[in-house]
Amino acid sequence: MDNHMTRYILSGGYPWKAPDGGKAFFEELARGYEEPVKILECLFARPEDAWTKAYVEEQELVARLLPDKNIEFQLARRDAFIEQIRWANTIYLRGGDTAALLAALAQYPGWEKELGGKTLAGGSAGAMVIAKYSYSIDELxxxxxxxxxPIKVQVHYRSDYNAPHVDWDNADEALASYKEKLPVWNLGEGEFKVFER
Known part of the structure; x- marks a missing residue:
């Protein structure tokens, strides 16, 4: 991969809800890197007491989906985040609370300057943080x-996530007209999109 480019992968959430159980998504996280592929799982969007369980479950899922791929995982730590980004091939910002993730990342000014030649993936809240604008179906x-x-994104698009409260047609219109005109990506659960820049 070009050392000046960053590959971004945005997921609409719950990659395992894809017809292939998330296999294509996790293959994309590892694509283009020599083995062992180094993946940094960032769970800053969730309460710390939930990190270990989510981290272990994800490793087990990837081992089932990609049994022949040699992948090393690290769980992002607040006291070593920049060093861990430098170690990683792929940084995966997992979903959860968008505001909590933004606040956590703000503690590491310039972290995004370490992304040359790497992949930054975002699931749900992670995708919302990577994009310029989004519509939150938690906060409506x-x-x-x-x-x-430079995009707008909606995650969990037209899913049953918070379904009784979401007016998707209103959300579509509000996001399209919000601030500046930018491409809008609507990502359903299990769907993902790859960008390079």
Missing amino acids: ALEDGLGLL
Whole structure:
């Protein structure tokens, strides 16, 4: 992979809900790197007491889906995040609370400058943070992300996630007209999109 480019993978959430159980998504996380592929799992969007369980479950899922792939995982730690980014081929910002993830990442000014030649993946809240703007189906509100990609995104698109409260047609219109005109990506659960820049 070009050392100046960053590959971004945005997931609509719950990659295992894809027809292939998430196999293509996890293959994409590892694509283009020599083995062992180094993946940094960042769970800053979730309460710390939930990290270990989610981290172990994800490793088990990847081992089942990609049994012949040699992958090393690390769980992102607040006291070593920048060093861990430098170690990793792929940084995966897992879903959870978008505001919590933004606040955590704000503690590491310039972290995004370490992404050359790497892959930054975002699932659900992670995708919302990577995009410039998004519609939160938890908050039922438009939100600003970091703008690492100049796009707008909706995750868990037209799913049953918070379904009784989401008016998708309204959300589509509100996000399309929010601030500046940018491409809108609507990602359903299990769906993902790859960008390079």
